[in-house]
Amino acid sequence: MNDLERDLKELFESKARDVDAGPAAPVAVLRRGRRRQAATVLGGAVGGLAVVAVGVAIVLAAIDGPRTDVPGGGQRDLPERRTSIGGVPVTAPAGWTLVNDWPLATILSTSSKTCTFTGTGVPVGDAGTAEATPAGDETCVETPAELPAGVPVLQLANFQIPLLETVCGLGDQPPTTLPSDGVAVYVAIFPNALTMRAFEDACPGSVNTTGTTATTFADRDVEMLYGAIAVAGPTARAEDLAVAEAYLEQLGGIRITDTVPSSTQGPGYVLAAGDGAESSWRLEAGIIALSTDGVELGVPLVTITSGAEGYETLPPAAGGNVADDAHDYGDGVITWGTAGPLVQGVEVVTADGATTATRLAWPTGLFGITEGSPLDGFIWLANTTTPGEVRAIVSGGEPTSPADDTPMPGDVVTSGADGLSSWAFLWTEAGCPVLEVVTTRDDATGRTESCVPAWDGDLVPSYIGGVYGAEVATIVLVGPEGMYVDTTRDHPGLVASQCGVTLNAPGWQGSGICVVSLEVGQSVRLVPRDIDGAALGDAFELRAADGSLFVSGEAVAS
Amino acid sequence: MEGSAVEIGSVMAELYERHAPSAIRLAYLLTGDRHGAEDLAHDAFVRCVGRFSHLRAHEAFDAYLRRAIVNLHTSALRRRRVERAWLAREGAAAARRSASMPDVGATHDLWRALGTLPARQRAALVLRYYEDLTELDTAKALGCSVAAVKSLVARGSDTLRAAVTEGELR
Numbered sequence A: 001m002n003d004l005e006r007d008l009k010e011l012f013e014s015k016a017r018d019v020d021a022g023p024a025a026p027v028a029v030l031r032r033g034r035r036r037q038a039a040t041v042l043g044g045a046v047g048g049l050a051v052v053a054v055g056v057a058i059v060l061a062a063i064d065g066p067r068t069d070v071p072g073g074g075q076r077d078l079p080e081r082r083t084s085i086g087g088v089p090v091t092a093p094a095g096w097t098l099v100n101d102w103p104l105a106t107i108l109s110t111s112s113k114t115c116t117f118t119g120t121g122v123p124v125g126d127a128g129t130a131e132a133t134p135a136g137d138e139t140c141v142e143t144p145a146e147l148p149a150g151v152p153v154l155q156l157a158n159f160q161i162p163l164l165e166t167v168c169g170l171g172d173q174p175p176t177t178l179p180s181d182g183v184a185v186y187v188a189i190f191p192n193a194l195t196m197r198a199f200e201d202a203c204p205g206s207v208n209t210t211g212t213t214a215t216t217f218a219d220r221d222v223e224m225l226y227g228a229i230a231v232a233g234p235t236a237r238a239e240d241l242a243v244a245e246a247y248l249e250q251l252g253g254i255r256i257t258d259t260v261p262s263s264t265q266g267p268g269y270v271l272a273a274g275d276g277a278e279s280s281w282r283l284e285a286g287i288i289a290l291s292t293d294g295v296e297l298g299v300p301l302v303t304i305t306s307g308a309e310g311y312e313t314l315p316p317a318a319g320g321n322v323a324d325d326a327h328d329y330g331d332g333v334i335t336w337g338t339a340g341p342l343v344q345g346v347e348v349v350t351a352d353g354a355t356t357a358t359r360l361a362w363p364t365g366l367f368g369i370t371e372g373s374p375l376d377g378f379i380w381l382a383n384t385t386t387p388g389e390v391r392a393i394v395s396g397g398e399p400t401s402p403a404d405d406t407p408m409p410g411d412v413v414t415s416g417a418d419g420l421s422s423w424a425f426l427w428t429e430a431g432c433p434v435l436e437v438v439t440t441r442d443d444a445t446g447r448t449e450s451c452v453p454a455w456d457g458d459l460v461p462s463y464i465g466g467v468y469g470a471e472v473a474t475i476v477l478v479g480p481e482g483m484y485v486d487t488t489r490d491h492p493g494l495v496a497s498q499c500g501v502t503l504n505a506p507g508w509q510g511s512g513i514c515v516v517s518l519e520v521g522q523s524v525r526l527v528p529r530d531i532d533g534a535a536l537g538d539a540f541e542l543r544a545a546d547g548s549l550f551v552s553g554e555a556v557a558s
Numbered sequence B: 001m002e003g004s005a006v007e008i009g010s011v012m013a014e015l016y017e018r019h020a021p022s023a024i025r026l027a028y029l030l031t032g033d034r035h036g037a038e039d040l041a042h043d044a045f046v047r048c049v050g051r052f053s054h055l056r057a058h059e060a061f062d063a064y065l066r067r068a069i070v071n072l073h074t075s076a077l078r079r080r081r082v083e084r085a086w087l088a089r090e091g092a093a094a095a096r097r098s099a100s101m102p103d104v105g106a107t108h109d110l111w112r113a114l115g116t117l118p119a120r121q122r123a124a125l126v127l128r129y130y131e132d133l134t135e136l137d138t139a140k141a142l143g144c145s146v147a148a149v150k151s152l153v154a155r156g157s158d159t160l161r162a163a164v165t166e167g168e169l170r
Helices: A003-018 A027-036 A054-062 A102-106 A196-202 A238-251 B005-031 B034-048 B052-056 B058-074 B076-100 B109-116 B119-129 B135-142 B146-169
Strands: A081-085 A088-092 A097-100 A111-121 A132-144 A151-157 A183-190 A214-219 A225-232 A268-275 A280-291 A294-305 A308-314 A322-328 A333-339 A343-350 A353-356 A358-360 A378-384 A389-394 A412-417 A421-427 A433-440 A463-468 A472-480 A484-488 A495-501 A511-519 A523-529 A540-545 A548-551 A554-557
Touching (some): A003 B005, A003 B109, A003 B119, A081 A097, A081 A268, A081 A280, A088 A097, A183 A238, A196 A214, A214 A238, A268 A358, A280 A333, A294 A333, A308 A322, A322 A343, A322 A389, A333 A343, A333 A389, A343 A378, A421 A511, A433 A463, A463 A540, A472 A540, A484 A495, A484 B146, A495 B146, A511 A523, A511 A540, B005 B058, B058 B119, B058 B135, B109 B146, B119 B135, B135 B146
Antiparallel strands (some): A081 A088, A097 A151, A097 A268, A111 A132, A151 A183, A183 A225, A268 A280, A280 A294, A322 A333, A333 A378, A343 A389, A358 A378, A484 A523, A495 A511, A523 A540, A540 A548
């Protein structure tokens, strides 16, 4: 353990001791914890009554606004998607709608609890307040909620189900209207009890199925019961019914490893999915913020690693803008995002070339859910083997990087400071960066006469250069991204090195920079290493002279 | 069913008492903000007790909770939401409390420099040097590869080292 690591450890322990973490659980935390337990009960407030499907009611109230259909651009017929939702495996055939309803499990209450107590009322005082002092024990009566159709996990349908509706009745919310040729499978957990007759009654259209109508399965420890049911309109096609019935047969009697639903995302339409060595992923369009304050629509990328779900979200982009993010899932990189209506297309550029992103339309089931932020652009994704640069094609023009990623001449693309100098990389009209030393310990300034080149993919470092002053030399080393340097010196003079510098600029993907500051008259021995500590090249020595730098005894610049 | 509401509440309270202090300390080291740390730890706690099966996996609860804290901390959406929710809930009261808190960060260059690190770099350093996790366990908590952990720690350390050197010169 080096000095910095020791200092960090002592600092962390010292700061942690400062925190007074009382052991008493705040009531609100316990209450929220109970609400997350779909299998148990909701601890309601004293005298309160938790109503089944209150969550849905909250959401519906929040979206009670004008519905205006806005056409979105992009592909509507989705390809096959193979994924799992809440641990339940599902394959959506091409063109079918798959809805992730699992987040609703975090807000639906599964029992009601009514408590009564006797108290002494105090008249309203001058301050306008009143109090009731409980006397004696309170009495609580807890009743399992009537959930004949359970709490929905997912819905698979050959039509687009409105996002916050279900093909089975849910509490006070009636089932959505089935198209005449509509077919759907509804999967739910049953925290209280599953009565098949009641389940079928809650799901109109189950009578129109011809084979297996419903089935059950459980989690690995058989602590949670799941039910799945098929519903169909009177003129449903045989091939669609066969899809639903095959899915029911696949689910029948299986044991699943369940996952914890998100409490911050709402339901969403599953647009694409994939698996990799390290994680699987699912691209959705739906509610990215769910609260009593209202809802926000956007695109979450759900990642599933070791049974735990993680969420990254992006809002709809406006105008000619593109919002983007990327996820390395082990066998490749999924780059995804949203694009505004002025964007014609998106491509991801890697060392292997440009990959045109697949455009996906915003599901029409989202239109009109919120006011403002019309969904008039599109959603996109691209699968590449390595991370790449995202470029947007706007109004038929040449591909350009998003504005915030394309430096302009004079832009500072990165900057830093150490004990000896303060420096910046400035973008030039030549489309490349120069190093500018803003100031040094002796108030010197200067910049490199020529551009600093990106890593050549071969030598490490592929470039040594910088600004060499009368008292301080500021030296740039360029190598692969992630490069750092071990420094040793046999003198008390100052040496500062700052690695991990990257430039978010065209041509600099995969390149890393170390900036080393050295007092004139002093030398330092460097070993470039990768993030695993392996040497990337031979050790070499830098010695700073007044206006010059010597590398292992050879002058390289002056 | 698994048990009555009273039993469940009792188990949950016991879990909270056992794990909350360390969770809040970890959250504090990640955020540098005491009240934000409590909020973060509580959110993570709620997420981890979301399923009863997890409650019974006592030996795994620490790992679940640690991962949830780190995930929530590094989620930009969550930070936005927490800030909004916190302001709405606490309003001026929170502001008054914050104003009365000593600015511990300003007293230490290293602590201050930590606050400038990207969230995942800071999390990697906290998990390695406070939680004493191995690189493999840190990778699991961060949901990334071991190589990525090494990179995060190396970059974070470089930045801190430079910042401390600068502080010594002042």
